[in-house]
Amino acid sequence: MALAERPVPGRVYFFLVLTTFLWGGSFLFSKIGLREIPPLLFVFSRFTLATMIMLVLFARRLPALDRTILRRGAIVGAALGLTNITFVFGVRGTSISRAGVLNNLFVLFIPLIGKLIWKERVGRINLAGLALAGAGIWLLATSGGAGFNRGDLISTLCALFIAVHIITVSRVLADDDVYLVSLVQFATVALMSGVALLSCPAVPAAVSGAALFSVVYCAIFPTVVCFTLQNSFQRYVTPTRAGLVYTLDPVWSLLAGFLVLGERLLALEWLGCAMIFLAVLIPLLARYLMETRLMRRYCPHRLP
Template structure:
């Protein structure tokens, strides 16, 4: 019974991770109609920081959530400045001009770019030839989605996609630098401290761009969008994601990020009337193929482990049946 409950909980957390993060792109697109992009991100993290820090303080002992070492501070800085602040600032700036589906697919390069940075910044990780092929395939997929034209690469459309790519790069680089810091504090606590750092960065960027609170239109739609990106994708998604990491590991957990574009595309279609073109679908499939190539060995290892576990369970079941049969024969 415990195994069944645990399995069901993991499924719920996996789906919550994909749905909450996928909904970010839809809510961001809706909220950008009423809020300047950088200020939208900053206020989002203001709210999320208060909620997640409160959650961590209430659920973790003081020695776990209080930063104590330089490694803890380095991890918080990498999370706040890059994975949270820069990544989301670029996402919200770029998503003013593209659909939820396109933005989410470009951002799905995050887990694909991570091994590239790891090869240079982490001594125990190197990019193999197969992983390099997977990386190229994924980039081709993104090129299909954004309809990349080398002639117009520096045009306005190219600049928009460059913002989204910069966000994905920031998220990936931040993740690798977090691992390089090797902090001792729990990941949820590190994220809780990273949120106010990211909020401060976005406030400074908003100020530099002349964005003002007076420009915000406090409509019901805008408030719902802000509430979603603050609570659901700013707090609950992180809690589900980090909890899933502890339960099933990074490889299977990160598969959730390949459901995110599906959620974003369907959400944009249902709530915002956005169209899903065949080119977008094709590009997503190519990106996913790149991910599969990049993580082929790890996925094979995971599948082998699952098969071994299933065979062990089957063997145990057969042993029980044989034992019961012999007992009945004795009777």
């Protein structure tokens, strides 16, 4: 896109915030749908529908689908599949308030994975964030409420897979057609969940209108629409600024849990969630301030 066609910053941030709002809705509607639909069937239905929508919307691009896109899309799709399978089991086993906060730990897992695999420097601020997050998790575990239950553990594991997916995207994908890659990703998740579903004993599912709407919502908005918005607008901001916007995800899940599902947390649980949220936010703010100083010094014309 030419520089003259670059969208104004307000438009960029509006659509990125809208993306977090739609992602936040996936916690609420997944929780509602999982009351009646088994987790693996929910993931399979969501991504099968999303794949069909992508096929209809981007059928004209299919001639460009080659082995390279299939291979790369399948690799990142495998990471996305692990992310979404753990997501539904985590949401089913804990409150969406806690799941939203714990999923955001991916921001801290990314540098940790980089350190373990590629010997990249973690940094003191990230280490402090990990320590603060650990303290917040300890408060959740010892608060006297639900404790750190199985759903919390799976939601934390989901955050790890979110980090793996983000790293995989950045290291595997090149100048590929983002829509075809997304199509292959969605199809890979549908295939993974379908195989897992067939490997497990059949579980009866009674699908009400609310459950069906939950699947449709999650297929359209947090999947097709959010991937399109993210691919379209995130490139106009730095990863740090995008990360700061994406910390709104747990805010929406907390509000949805409180206002719609009537979820209530004890004082120590709120404190634990706040500590985890700050553990994610502080390293991002530190990187944002450093980026801003560097841009003012070397590229003042690029500041919004």
